[in-house]
Amino acid sequence: MDAATTLKNHDLRVTKIRLAILEALGDGHQAKPYGELQAALGEFDRTTLYRTLLALIEKGLIHKALEENGESYYALCGGCTTHAHTHDHIHFKCNDCGTVECLHLSNEIGFSLPGVDIDSLEITAKGTCSACSA
Amino acid sequence: MDAATTLKNHDLRVTKIRLAILEALGDGHQAKPYGELQAALGEFDRTTLYRTLLALIEKGLIHKALEENGESYYALCGGCTTHAHTHDHIHFKCNDCGTVECLHLSNEIGFSLPGVDIDSLEITAKGTCSACSA
DNA sequence: TTATTTCTGCAACATTGTTGCAATTTGTTA
DNA sequence: TAACAAATTGCAACAATGTTGCAGAAATAA
Ligand SMILES: [Mn+2]
Ligand SMILES: [Mn+2]
Ligand SMILES: [Zn+2]
Ligand SMILES: [Zn+2]
Numbered sequence: 001m002d003a004a005t006t007l008k009n010h011d012l013r014v015t016k017i018r019l020a021i022l023e024a025l026g027d028g029h030q031a032k033p034y035g036e037l038q039a040a041l042g043e044f045d046r047t048t049l050y051r052t053l054l055a056l057i058e059k060g061l062i063h064k065a066l067e068e069n070g071e072s073y074y075a076l077c078g079g080c081t082t083h084a085h086t087h088d089h090i091h092f093k094c095n096d097c098g099t100v101e102c103l104h105l106s107n108e109i110g111f112s113l114p115g116v117d118i119d120s121l122e123i124t125a126k127g128t129c130s131a132c133s134a
Numbered sequence: 135m136d137a138a139t140t141l142k143n144h145d146l147r148v149t150k151i152r153l154a155i156l157e158a159l160g161d162g163h164q165a166k167p168y169g170e171l172q173a174a175l176g177e178f179d180r181t182t183l184y185r186t187l188l189a190l191i192e193k194g195l196i197h198k199a200l201e202e203n204g205e206s207y208y209a210l211c212g213g214c215t216t217h218a219h220t221h222d223h224i225h226f227k228c229n230d231c232g233t234v235e236c237l238h239l240s241n242e243i244g245f246s247l248p249g250v251d252i253d254s255l256e257i258t259a260k261g262t263c264s265a266c267s268a
Numbered sequence: 269t270t271a272t273t274t275c276t277g278c279a280a281c282a283t284t285g286t287t288g289c290a291a292t293t294t295g296t297t298a
Numbered sequence: 299t300a301a302c303a304a305a306t307t308g309c310a311a312c313a314a315t316g317t318t319g320c321a322g323a324a325a326t327a328a
Contacts, residue, residue: 013274013325034315045277050316052275067201070285070315092250103247113237115264116226122258130249147294147305168284179308184285186306204284204316 010059010081017044017052022061028076031065031091031100037074058082065091065100066124073100091122094129101129144193144215151178151186156195162210165199165225165234171208192216199225199234200258207234225256228263235263 003022004014012018024040025032041049053074056062060080065073073091080086089104112118137156138148146152158174159166175183187208190196194214199207207225214220223238246252 015275015325017276038315046315047278047317048276055275067204070201070204072315090247092247092252094250095253101250103250105245105247107245109243109245111239111241111243113224113226113239113259116228116235116237116259117262117267118226118259119229119261120259122260124256125247125250125252125254126256127253128251133251149294149306151307172284180284181286181309182307189306206284 006061010061012055012059012061017041017048018056020044021049021052021056022076025062025074025076028078029101031073031075031102033100034072034074060085063087065102066093066122068093075100075102090125092125092127092129094132095126096128096132099129099131140195144195146189146193146195151175151182152190154178155183155186155190156210159196159208159210162212163235165207165209165236167234168206168208194219197221199236200227200256202227209234209236224259226259226261226263228266229260230262230266233263233265 001009003019006022007014007018020041021037024037037053038046038049053062057064059082060077062074063077063080063085065075067073077085077087088108089102092101092103093099094101109121109123135143137153140156141148141152154175155171158171171187172180172183187196191198193216194211196208197211197214197219199209201207211219211221222242223236226235226237227233228235243255243257
């Protein structure tokens with residue numbers, strides 16, 4: 001399915017910057033930092049980029065993978081909608097090359113804490129990616 | 135042990151703002167957002183607050199619990215030093231009252247991912263705290 | 269093609285991050 | 299205690315990101 005169809009399926013009009021963001025995020029396995037997105041989308045006003053990211057998040061097309069040192073990383077979603085955001089995967093950041101990957105776990109992680117009722121979990125792992133450990 | 139002694143033990147001079155920050159962070163079970171710290175420490179220049187937080191983190195007295203929507207949350211460490219930062223606990227944020235707690239798990243969480251070598255984990259849970267679920 | 273709705277770019281301002289530097293404060297030594 | 303050296307603070311200054319209002323442009327519906 002092409003990006004234009006994806007946008008329509010999520011109640012979003014097809015515009016240049018939306019197509020450009022989806023293209024910039026590539027295959028969805030990696031998250032891109034805001035700064036890199038802004039650089040790649042330099043032809044557009046940064047306010048538009050800001051609002052477009054909000055819209056794509058809201059409609060379930062992308063998600064914020066992590067925030068670090070004031071910079072947010074964004075990645076494609078797989079199968080989310082406005083009313084159902086499901087991100088049961090972890091984010092792995094390589095301390096060496098800085099790459100941030102969206103990785104699915106084979107076995108589910110679950111635990112409970114006394115007194116509190118857990119709705120969602122965000123897990124960020126750091127270490128060395130396969131490319132950098134070779 | 136009082137705050138002044140704690141500072142000395144971590145190779146830090148005893149100054150007003152450092153004592154004030156340690157006092158503002160209370161008993162260490164909860165993390166405070168930057169904005170709240172800045173408000174509580176209004177008598178000091180914000181650059182000094184910025185650099186003092188960096189120094190306290192570096193020396194192992196406090197840690198950044200989480201970053202959310204461009205705001206960082208800080209909490210006291212327990213037993214960290216400049217050369218050994220160990221934070222084997224999770225951060226829980228209540229969706230209702232916004233409180234962020236540092237919670238230790240009874241059982242260790244560990245998992246592996248194919249191809250990558252994991253050095254550290256950051257886990258943030260969200261839900262409803264005991265006070266808000268009552 | 270026209271009308272309606274949505275989106276974009278621009279201006280404007282707030283907040284946080286960050287560095288340099290001179291004045292002040294702290295800890296040390298005589 | 300006084301003088302000294304080292305570390306810390308406050309202020310100015312600038313960068314980056316977040317955020318809103320609004321008018322013109324673009325996308326869809328009729
Ligand atoms: Mn992800
Ligand atoms: Mn903590
Ligand atoms: Zn790597
Ligand atoms: Zn609560």
